[in-house]
Amino acid sequence: MDKALLELFWEVPVIFISLLLLTRLQGKKQISHITYFDYITGIIIGDVAAGVLADPHISMGRSMLALGLLTGLTILASYIAEKSRKVRKLTEGEPKIVIKDGKILENNLKKLRLDLDNLRMLLRKKDVFSMAEIEYAVMETDGSLSILKKAEHIPVMPQDLHLKTTKSTPSIELIVDGEIDEEKLQEYGKSKEWLMGTLKDKGIDSVEDVAYMEVNQQGDVFIDETNDRITT
Numbered sequence: 001m002d003k004a005l006l007e008l009f010w011e012v013p014v015i016f017i018s019l020l021l022l023t024r025l026q027g028k029k030q031i032s033h034i035t036y037f038d039y040i041t042g043i044i045i046g047d048v049a050a051g052v053l054a055d056p057h058i059s060m061g062r063s064m065l066a067l068g069l070l071t072g073l074t075i076l077a078s079y080i081a082e083k084s085r086k087v088r089k090l091t092e093g094e095p096k097i098v099i100k101d102g103k104i105l106e107n108n109l110k111k112l113r114l115d116l117d118n119l120r121m122l123l124r125k126k127d128v129f130s131m132a133e134i135e136y137a138v139m140e141t142d143g144s145l146s147i148l149k150k151a152e153h154i155p156v157m158p159q160d161l162h163l164k165t166t167k168s169t170p171s172i173e174l175i176v177d178g179e180i181d182e183e184k185l186q187e188y189g190k191s192k193e194w195l196m197g198t199l200k201d202k203g204i205d206s207v208e209d210v211a212y213m214e215v216n217q218q219g220d221v222f223i224d225e226t227n228d229r230i231t232t
């Protein structure tokens with residue numbers, strides 16, 4: 001086998017582990033909050049890593065040094081940005097208001113290169129299907145949209161009505177992809193006989209016909225069949 005090909009068997013694991021460690025060094029912000037600076041450095045680091053694997057004439061030592069320097073610069077830039085708001089504005093940008101007092105700010109949309117269709121899509125992701133519900137909307141530096149609904153469209157919370165509430169607990173998954181979760185069923189304190197009886201009450205004869213089944217803290221059961229009988 002060609003020597004260059006043999007070298008890939010140790011170069012690929014080294015590059016992979018190095019990129020993993022370098023990403024961890026840069027912190028979780030790299031993944032959860034990608035700025036323009038992070039995006040550019042990410043592309044360069046990926047290009048350097050790909051170059052050493054694609055071109056046998058590029059030395060491994062030179063590539064590792066380049067990756068280390070790029071990572072160091074990224075960490076240094078993040079540190080400086082934490083200490084200086086001016087630098088943070090330069091590297092991360094600023095949030096921009098796109099809806100104010102219920103009015104769409106078209107000039108800010110143009111600056112963000114955001115059209116109304118994309119704005120509506122971002123609103124739908126916030127479970128808002130009408131512009132009339134929004135008082136303020138802010139485009140964050142990571143591309144997400146933060147909204148404040150008009151007072152009349154804000155859902156009433158139990159504390160607003162001085163109602164007593166009970167502790168919320170997550171629903172328990174009993175069946176996933178046609179398989180019973182024995183551990184969760186035991187945790188819920190029910191038997192297989194109870195589970196099969198519940199399915200039969202819903203007209204389901206086999207566990208394999210169930211894609212998903214859960215039960216909440218009130219004892220309400222939700223079942224989704226593998227082949228849903230939907231009428232349109």
